[in-house]
Amino acid sequence: xxxxxxxxxxRARIRDAAIELFGRDGFxxxxxxxxxxxxxxSAALVLHxxxxxxxxxxxxxxxxxxxxFARKELLQGAAAAAEIQAWLADFEGNRPQLTYIARMLTGDxxxxxxxxxxxVAGTRQMMDEQIDAGVMRDVPDRDVVAAHLATWGVAPxxxxxxxxxxxxxxxxxxELYRRSTLPLMDVLTHGIYTDDRLFRTAQEVLEP
Amino acid sequence: xxxxxxxxxxRARIRDAAIELFGRDGFxxxxxxxxxxxxxxSAALVLHxxxxxxxxxxxxxxxxxxxxFARKELLQGAAAAAEIQAWLADFEGNRPQLTYIARMLTGDxxxxxxxxxxxVAGTRQMMDEQIDAGVMRDVPDRDVVAAHLATWGVAPxxxxxxxxxxxxxxxxxxELYRRSTLPLMDVLTHGIYTDDRLFRTAQEVLEP
DNA sequence: GTCTATATAATGATAGAC
DNA sequence: GTCTATCATTATATAGAC
Numbered sequence: 001x002x003x004x005x006x007x008x009x010x011r012a013r014i015r016d017a018a019i020e021l022f023g024r025d026g027f028x029x030x031x032x033x034x035x036x037x038x039x040x041x042s043a044a045l046v047l048h049x050x051x052x053x054x055x056x057x058x059x060x061x062x063x064x065x066x067x068x069f070a071r072k073e074l075l076q077g078a079a080a081a082a083e084i085q086a087w088l089a090d091f092e093g094n095r096p097q098l099t100y101i102a103r104m105l106t107g108d109x110x111x112x113x114x115x116x117x118x119x120v121a122g123t124r125q126m127m128d129e130q131i132d133a134g135v136m137r138d139v140p141d142r143d144v145v146a147a148h149l150a151t152w153g154v155a156p157x158x159x160x161x162x163x164x165x166x167x168x169x170x171x172x173x174x175e176l177y178r179r180s181t182l183p184l185m186d187v188l189t190h191g192i193y194t195d196d197r198l199f200r201t202a203q204e205v206l207e208p
Numbered sequence: 209x210x211x212x213x214x215x216x217x218x219r220a221r222i223r224d225a226a227i228e229l230f231g232r233d234g235f236x237x238x239x240x241x242x243x244x245x246x247x248x249x250s251a252a253l254v255l256h257x258x259x260x261x262x263x264x265x266x267x268x269x270x271x272x273x274x275x276x277f278a279r280k281e282l283l284q285g286a287a288a289a290a291e292i293q294a295w296l297a298d299f300e301g302n303r304p305q306l307t308y309i310a311r312m313l314t315g316d317x318x319x320x321x322x323x324x325x326x327x328v329a330g331t332r333q334m335m336d337e338q339i340d341a342g343v344m345r346d347v348p349d350r351d352v353v354a355a356h357l358a359t360w361g362v363a364p365x366x367x368x369x370x371x372x373x374x375x376x377x378x379x380x381x382x383e384l385y386r387r388s389t390l391p392l393m394d395v396l397t398h399g400i401y402t403d404d405r406l407f408r409t410a411q412e413v414l415e416p
Numbered sequence: 417g418t419c420t421a422t423a424t425a426a427t428g429a430t431a432g433a434c
Numbered sequence: 435g436t437c438t439a440t441c442a443t444t445a446t447a448t449a450g451a452c
Contacts, residue, residue, distance in 0.1 A: 010436085026236070028236035029236060031426090032427075032428065032429090033427075041435095041437090042436065042438080043427095043428085043429090044429085044430080044431095044436075044437065045435075045436055045437075047428075047430085048435075048436075049435090052429075053427095053428065053429090105367065106314040106367075108234075108369075113369070113370055113373060116367070116370035116373075117373065117374060120374045134402060135401060135402060135406070136400055136401055137398065137400055137401065137402055139391060139395065139400060140390070140394065141390075141391045143374070143375060144375065144388050144391045144392075145391050145400070146374075147374040148360075148363070148371070148388060148392060149400075150374070151360075151364070151367045152356075152359075152363065155356070155359035155360065158314065158366055159314075159324065159362070159366065161316075161321070162321055162324035162325070163356070163359055165324075165325065166324065166325060166328045166351070166354075167352065167355055178414060179352060180352050180356060182349075182411060182414055183347060183348055183352045183353050184352075184353075185406060185407045185410045186348065186407060187347065187353060187356075187396070187399070188395070188399055188401065189399045189400075189401045189403075189406065190345065190407075191345070191396055191397045191399045192344055192347060192353070192357075192396050192397075193343060193344055193345065193396060193397045194342060194343060194345055195397075196398070197343065198343070198393060198397065199393045199397040199398075202389055202393045203390060206386060206389060207390070218417080239445065239446090240446065240447090241445075249417095249418075249419090250418065250420080251445095251446085251447090252418075252421095253417075253418055255446075255447060255448085256417075257417090261446065261447090
């Protein structure tokens with residue numbers, strides 16, 4: 001169940017071990033010594049390769065972000081957004097990276113901010129295309145909707161532990177995600193309210 | 209702009225200072241010394257009153273959670289859920305508490321899990337009532353929808369910094385929240401898709 | 417209750433050999 | 435590149451006086 005302690009270079013093994021432990025324990029509580037142990041090297045070698053714990057974090061940020069956007073290079077627009085969305089839903093195949101990304105998004109290292117901005121931009125572009133194609137309604141404030149849709153997209157990562165618990169599971173999984181897909185598509189397609197009473201009330205309050 | 213350095217007992221001032229700094233910096237990075245300074249006491253007194261940094265955290269968890277659910281005692285069901293939702297939207301009045309709650313939800317102290325479970329339960333109860341009243345559609349998997357609606361509800365807290373940045377602001381505010389309200393009500397009322405093409409496609413894939 | 421001074425422990429980082 | 439041994443710093447926690 002450990003990380004691949006195989007034919008990777010020591011540097012790569014250290015980085016992968018760091019992604020796991022930073023993700024599992026958070027940056028502050030993860031110890032360089034433990035990362036070294038998991039990578040099968042000494043603590044000094046970790047610092048030798050990366051300079052400092054902070055720079056090791058940067059390297060992890062960079063590596064995970066690259067993995068996430070790798071597929072974006074080839075595709076564009078809605079297709080790329082869908083690819084990224086699928087990657088974010090592959091809990092079994094990408095768990096260490098996804099856990100790390102969740103920490104990135106809730107930490108304050110700047111990398112999380114950058115990532116989120118990219119997700120919003122991608123969501124916004126996808127909306128524009130889908131609205132042009134007549135698949136999506138022309139919502140009034142696209143920036144606001146894109147930003148919130150992005151938060152909804154990463155919510156299963158950032159709040160995955162709680163979400164899983166609420167649904168009777170130990171951790172997020174592809175199965176749980178699939179169980180959620182249809183009900184959420186239903187909500188996003190038909191709304192949850194039977195009519196626009198609440199909407200019109202809010203409208204009257206906010207736009208007098 | 210500091211916390212009320214007024215006629216509160218030292219113990220209460222320490223607790224409030226801790227809520228601010230735990231929220232701002234996170235539990236690990238916040239230092240007992242700084243909390244003491246902000247409360248206008250010595251570091252030793254902090255430990256004298258609370259025993260340890262960890263127990264201080266428990267006291268903060270307890271205090272913030274009580275503040276959040278105080279209004280639930282008097283009301284019930286959808287009314288209480290609406291009250292709590294309103295409290296969670298009052299960024300100006302409750303910023304330190306809200307920031308602390310965001311840390312609770314993304315930390316792994318157990319208090320966040322408990323809080324989220326309560327929010328899901330409240331959301332679920334509200335759904336039941338609104339569906340009975342004919343205000344809300346009878347969605348297929350209520351547990352799943354309630355859990356995700358709860359994540360959407362706290363997303364502006366947990367990802368507030370990024371959300372604000374995406375909308376050109378420094379931090380979440382009541383203004384930003386109000387700007388979001390109507391577009392989100394619109395999404396939740398009418399959906400974002402023009403028809404149920406995507407929904408039916410998903411249905412065919414997931415329920416063969 | 418509140419302080420000053422100090423003990424103790426943990427951990428990131430460095431020095432230097434191989 | 436990699437290790438062992440050690441340093442230096444930081445922060446929680448305690449002792450004991452007032």
